[in-house]
Each structure stands twice: as structure tokens, then as C-alpha cells.
Amino acid sequence: MNHNISPKIIFGSGGTGGHIYTGIAIANELIKKIPKTNILFIGSKNRMEMQEIPRFGYSIEGICISGGKDKFFSISGFILSIQLINSLFVANKIIKKFSPDIVIGTGGFVSFPTLYAAKRNKIPILIQEQNSFPGLTNRIFSRYASKICVAYEQAKKYFQEEKTIITGNPVRSEILKLPSKEKACFHLGLKIKKPIILSIGGSQGSNSINNAWIKGLKKIIELDIQLIWQVGKFDIHKIKKNEISHHSNIIFMEFIENMPICYAAADIIVSRAGALTISEICLIGKPYILIPFPWSSNDHQNRNARILEEKEAALIIKNEEIENKLVSSVIKLANDYSMKKKMRKNILKLGKPKATNDIVNEILQIIL
Incomplete structure (x- = not known):
């Protein structure tokens, strides 16, 4: 492994502890293998990731997006519509400025604008699906992903077989x-x-x-x-x-x-x-x-x-x-x-x- 390279990686992780700590576990392992890896998280403003991720030594940029039980995807109100448009714009701006080598989505509503911006900028995507039934964000963006890492055998059938691998869920060392x-x-x-x-x-x-x-x-x-x-x-x-x-x-x-x-x-x-x-x-x-x-x-x-x-x-x-x-x-x-x-x-x-x-x-x- 070449320890002198400096890959740049963005994580779309937030909303719940499951999405956040999954991202942190992967980031920690990346740093262990390639110490000069430059990592940036994109999270949702006013959610726990804005405090938790810096506690583990990682930078995070906040976007204004909210969700819960796919509320994000059945937008009915004016405020949510504005949030969506704004978050897509801000995520795109962050990704253009950081210019990552890959964007990793760990699920949840904050991953949607992050992965959308990655697709728009032709940046490789890796999706990590934690549950036996995949979330909507991961189902939507799986077609654009280079690789999909799933935790359960039961999740495989929702994704393209040739790029899906059963890894289990990452946990902190x-x-x-x-x-x-x-x-x-x-x-x-x-x-x-x-x-x-x-x-x-x-x-x-x-x-x-x-x-x-x-x-x-x-x-x-x-x-x-x-x-x-x-x-x-x-x-x-x-x-x-x-x-x-x-x-x-x-x-x-x-x-x-x-x-x-x-x-x-x-x-x-x-x-x-x-x-x-x-x-x-x-x-x-x-x-x-x-x-x-x-x-x-x-x-x-x-x-x-x-x-x-x-x-x-x-x-x-x-x-x-x-x-x-x-x-x-x-x-x-x-x-x-x-x-x-x-x-x-x-x-x-x-x-x-x-x-x-x-x-x-x-x-x-x-x-x-």
C-alpha cells in the first residue's frame, strides 16, 4: 500500500447514529491504511453529526435538509421544497470545491443531495447499505454507484448483482x-x-x-x-x-x-x-x-x-x-x-x- 498518496474522500453521513458511526468507522480504517487521506463529511445542520463527527477529528460541512420516514422524498410543503433546492446547490458547491476522488453514501436523507452532486460531477460513488431492506436514497443511486456494500444477504436482491458485495456493517475498531x-x-x-x-x-x-x-x-x-x-x-x-x-x-x-x-x-x-x-x-x-x-x-x-x-x-x-x-x-x-x-x-x-x-x-x- 502506497502511504504517500493523498486521496480525497467525502462521506454523506448523518441523521442517526447508525449512519454517522458507519461513516466514522470507514474513515478511521481509511486513515489507518493511508494516513494522508483527506476526509470531509457532509451532514445535516442542527443534527447530532455536527457535534459527533468533529469529536472524532474529522471536518464536516452542514447542509440544511431534514427528513424522517421518507418525509424528504414526499415533499408537500414549501419549506421542504426550498430545503431540497438549497441542499442540492450547497452539496454541489462543496463537492466542486473539495474535488473528491470518491463520494461514499451511508444512507439517510443527507446522502441524497451529496450523492446527487457526486453523480452530477461524474465522481465515483460507493454505497454502504446497513439494513436488510435498503433505504430509498440507496435504491435510487445504486444504478450510478461503482460498488454497493451490503450488510445482509436479504438486501442483495434490490441491487445489481455484478456490483453488490456482502461485507456486513462496519464497526469502530x-x-x-x-x-x-x-x-x-x-x-x-x-x-x-x-x-x-x-x-x-x-x-x-x-x-x-x-x-x-x-x-x-x-x-x-x-x-x-x-x-x-x-x-x-x-x-x-x-x-x-x-x-x-x-x-x-x-x-x-x-x-x-x-x-x-x-x-x-x-x-x-x-x-x-x-x-x-x-x-x-x-x-x-x-x-x-x-x-x-x-x-x-x-x-x-x-x-x-x-x-x-x-x-x-x-x-x-x-x-x-x-x-x-x-x-x-x-x-x-x-x-x-x-x-x-x-x-x-x-x-x-x-x-x-x-x-x-x-x-x-x-x-x-x-x-x-
Whole structure:
């Protein structure tokens, strides 16, 4: 590998943690292989990527675009129309100025103007699709892509076979080398011999998951179960006011910055069925309870979760049932040694530890 070359690469990544951390994982691997790589992210103004991506040392340019459940693609209002026109113009301006060798789309509405500008300027495109059912942006631009890297076998049928490759989802390298459970528990102030549950509500948190925990906290504490609880920005003040949530067995936070520590400490993980979280947990091999977000675009979270359930690698609780079922399901799983053992074994079979490396190799084949 020629370490003296300086490729220029743009990522269209934003909107959700899944799109953002996918881009960061690929960028980190690119820098590892070619240290002089010049990377620029394009994100959506006022979304989490504008804070998160600079935290990892990368530059980001913001465009004014919003979406959610394909709202972006069914534009009905004047404001959204103006946003679309403006974002296409700004993305085109950024790409012309930066003059990248390749543009990488990791899905989501912010990728649309970025990939459109790449196509318009005849710049090679690589698409990374995280879900079993591809998003609309990736389906539209797949015909112009040089390569499409998909996470699931089920996604292949939506793309041209000759340029689609199953790589799995890229994850940050620190997920592949977790600290010991002892170190993690010491860092978090938790007891190693008592069950530890990690609850992840997605990058914004989850009101329904939070309500289920609030209802069951007393029972959790009575059974001396410990809970690492990511509550999100919308419910953090409500949780802070709840006296029982300040018990020593409960650690709650708005956003988990040190995810590897929390993964290492956990005995059971409860989360939404976002593609990136699933990919990380398939690599660390922990018993897993999934609560698909019922309003995800194309119902992709439910589709992702079903793949794990079919392989007996995870349990699914429907969103409308979690207040009644979450705590009892966690307690039952915590006490079922054979079920936990089976889930660990089955989920590890689904992990793709070389995903990031394989995607980067595809990028380098296009630009070098």
C-alpha cells in the first residue's frame, strides 16, 4: 500500500447514529491504511453529526435538509421544497470545491443531495447499505454507484448483482477489542457478580423503553439487578426527577460516549433494532432483547430483528408490549443459563469482524 498518496474522500453521513458511526468507522480504517487521506463529511445542520463527527477529528460541512420516514422524498410543503433546492446547490458547491476522488453514501436523507452532486460531477460513488431492506436514497443511486456494500444477504436482491458485495456493517475498531468485564465494572462502579443490563434507546433515546424501565425499577432493584440506562435527551430531566432512578444499582445517562466499556460490563443488552447496534452486538456476542422501532422507514428495524430471531440469536418484544413485558423478559432471561448460552453462540455466528476492512478495500480499488 502506497502511504504517500493523498486521496480525497467525502462521506454523506448523518441523521442517526447508525449512519454517522458507519461513516466514522470507514474513515478511521481509511486513515489507518493511508494516513494522508483527506476526509470531509457532509451532514445535516442542527443534527447530532455536527457535534459527533468533529469529536472524532474529522471536518464536516452542514447542509440544511431534514427528513424522517421518507418525509424528504414526499415533499408537500414549501419549506421542504426550498430545503431540497438549497441542499442540492450547497452539496454541489462543496463537492466542486473539495474535488473528491470518491463520494461514499451511508444512507439517510443527507446522502441524497451529496450523492446527487457526486453523480452530477461524474465522481465515483460507493454505497454502504446497513439494513436488510435498503433505504430509498440507496435504491435510487445504486444504478450510478461503482460498488454497493451490503450488510445482509436479504438486501442483495434490490441491487445489481455484478456490483453488490456482502461485507456486513462496519464497526469502530474499539468494539473488536473490548476491555475485560472486571475493568469495565470497576470503571462504572458496578458489582461484577450481580446481573448487569445495558439498555440502549437509540441515538435520541426512547420514550417507550424509558417508561417500561420506570415502571419496573422497583422490581429490578429488589432483585439486585444492575442497569446501565441510556435515556436520551428528551427524557433525561424526567428520569433525574425520579428518586428511585438514583439508586446505586442504576446508572443513567443521556448519551453513552464510552460504548465499549458498557458493552464489556453487560450480561444482557436491550436495544432498538438499528443496523449498526445489531452488527456490534453480533461481534461481542451478548444475549440480546430487541425492541424494533415501529415507525422506522420501510419498517427496516422489524426486518433486521426478524433475521436474528429466526437464527435464535435474539428475543423480540413489540414496542406496544414493552411496558408489560420488558422487565419480566429481562428477569427470565437473566435466570436462564441455557438460553443465554445458545444466544451467545448463535449471535456470534452472524458477526462480520472484517466488514470495515473489506469496505475500505473496495473503496481503494475504485480510486487507486
